[in-house]
Amino acid sequence: MDEGIKRIVIAGAGQAGATVAFGLRRGGFGGEIALVGDEVHLPYERPQLSKEMLRPESAGHRSIRTRAEFNEQRIELVLGRRVVAVDVERHQIQLDDGRGLAFDRLVLAGGVSPRQLPGGPHDAAAVRYLRTVEDASGLCADLETGGHVAIVGGGVIGLEVAAAARARGCEVTVIEAADRLMSRSVDDTVSRFLDRAHRGKGVDIRYRVLVTELRDGRYLELSDGSTVAADTVLVGIGVTPNIAGFDALGITDAAGVRVDAYGQTALQGIFATGDIASQKNENGFGRIETWANAQDHALNVARNLLGERVAYESPVWFWSDQGTTNLQVVGNATRGRRIVRGDERGEAFSVFWLGEGDRVTGCASVNMPKDMALARRWVKQGNRVDPHQLAEPGTPLRNCAL
Ligand SMILES: Cc1cc2nc3c(=O)[nH]c(=O)nc-3n(C[C@H](O)[C@H](O)[C@H](O)COP(=O)(O)OP(=O)(O)OC[C@H]3O[C@@H](n4cnc5c(N)ncnc54)[C@H](O)[C@@H]3O)c2cc1C
Incomplete structure (x- = not known):
């Protein structure tokens, strides 16, 4: 490894960010590591949010590592702070409290945020998204209360929540713009199975409809003229990359922060990993929003930071538990x-x-x-x-x- 690299800063303290940090230590990096995240929690994995955390007996969330383990590994945690800018010339990031943190190498690992429901209001009490521990706790409380849960989007998150909500006795309607479930990642054989499985549990699924308006915080007006009255509206219609602060650096594209096969951006010494990284694929570039990518790509970035030159070559893999x-x-x-x-x-x-x-x-x-x-x-x-x-x-x- 380049002896001049004394301090590595990781922007985004989620699964990928934490995995880079521990991967660096395991690979023998002896310099300083700072992991900066805007959530107040220790880094945690998100699959539990739509699975274990929605069960009635849920005991809260699990962190990836304990605080003691971060301390032992000399990984400095800067939590509850957002990276708002990167000064490439001075090799420094700026935090939302005005502080600057110097780096020799920077890893962008800020993930993505849920796409907002068009036709808002987005802050209506009944509207929920599912990305954080707080989102999961709020949704879990809604499911406890019962009533009617409308789910906008028949993708992985929507369908996992549909299964959890039905298991807890809620009425569930899934509203899907396409003509089948999970249409981006599976073929119609699997979509048909999912339709059968969820309908078999009593889920109402509406295809080829869009939400045109959310009226009075609970009435979803649909493009076919129908209305769904919901106590809770869970929106799972995709995500956008968290690139605010990095978007003027010339390293972003429509999908996120563009990286090469080594996780390196077009700027020397700046890497990106996890959901935010836009990686080359058979159609051009795109994000890989999976647990396995947040793990394996992050470990690959750690190796490249340590001076190896290893291209990332893992096929995309994900799982989904739906009931x-x-x-x-x-x-x-x-x-x-x-x-x-x-x-x-x-x-x-x-x-x-x-x-x-x-x-x-x-x-x-x-x-x-x-x-x-x-x-x-x-x-x-x-x-x-x-x-x-x-x-x-x-x-x-x-x-x-x-
Ligand atoms: C509900 C849910 C269920 C899922 N289930 C599955 C599953 O079953 N199987 C599967 O394969 N994948 C699943 N995934 C996907 C998987 O969890 C993600 O791919 C993974 O979390 C990506 O990790 P990451 O570190 O890139 O992003 P994240 O885990 O989102 O971490 C990014 C962190 O950076 C923070 N951040 C953002 N911008 C800044 C900034 N400017 N400054 C500081 N901090 C910032 C964010 O708040 C966040 O804490 C699920 C995701 C969700 C949301």
Whole structure:
């Protein structure tokens, strides 16, 4: 590692930021590390917000590490403070209390914020978003009260909340602009399963409708002329990157902070990781908003900060728990030759996607975590499979590889 690097500052104390900090220590960095975050909590992982934290017996949230562990590793925590500007010339960030913090290397790890419901008002008591511990606690209290929960957006967060709300006896309506659920990340086989599973639990799902107005804080006017009266409105319609303060540096694009394969931005010594990072993909550049990316990309950035030169090459992988359904997706699960393994009208099956030469390029598994364990390896290694064997559930999956 460059001996001149004495102080690394990480802007954003979430999963990716904390992972970079501990990764640096594990890799032998002996200099100063400061982790700056605008939340008051120790860094925590967000998947618990739409799962464990919405259960009636929830005991609150878990942090990634204890304060003692941060102290032991000499990671300085600057919590409840926002980074508002970066002075590239002077190698200094500015905090919202006016303080400046010097850095030799800077990592931007500020994540994303929920996209606001168009047609507001955004501050109506009934409207909730789900990104923070406070959001989850508020939503959990609403679910306790019961009533009607309207969910705008049939993506991962909306559907996890739908399942949690139904489990707690709330009436639930999902309002989705597209003609199927999770349309960006899975194909219609999986969307149909999700529709069946949620309807089977009593969720009302409306497709091809937009919210045109939120009247009196609780009446959602929809583009088909109907109205949904809700006690709680949960908005899960995507996110925008937290780039305020960095947007004048010439390192951002429409998706976030653009990085190369090493997590480095166009500015020497400034890196980005986690949800905020705009990474190269098959269609150009885009964010990868998954737990695994916040982990693996952050560790990769730590290695590159330490002087290794390692390109990040992990296929996209995420899971979603929606009631009793465990869905996992690896790679691109919407494109290529589609092979369904198992009964797509049943409760458990996998949809494999094959590219050129029958290489596995993606997979979505529904209640088939064992299939996914192998699918992840195959996608990563570019393994070829026999499509006929793959379609035959009686053939052990490992025997399908060529
Ligand atoms: C409700 C929910 C459920 C999820 N469930 C799953 C799941 O089941 N499976 C899965 O794979 N992924 C899931 N994810 C996605 C996963 O949690 C994210 O991809 C991950 O949290 C990204 O980590 P990050 O560190 O980049 O961002 P974050 O964890 O959001 O951390 C960024 C931090 O930086 C702070 N910050 C922002 N701007 C500034 C600034 N200027 N100065 C200082 N601090 C700043 C933010 O407030 C935040 O604390 C879920 C996400 C949510 C919200």
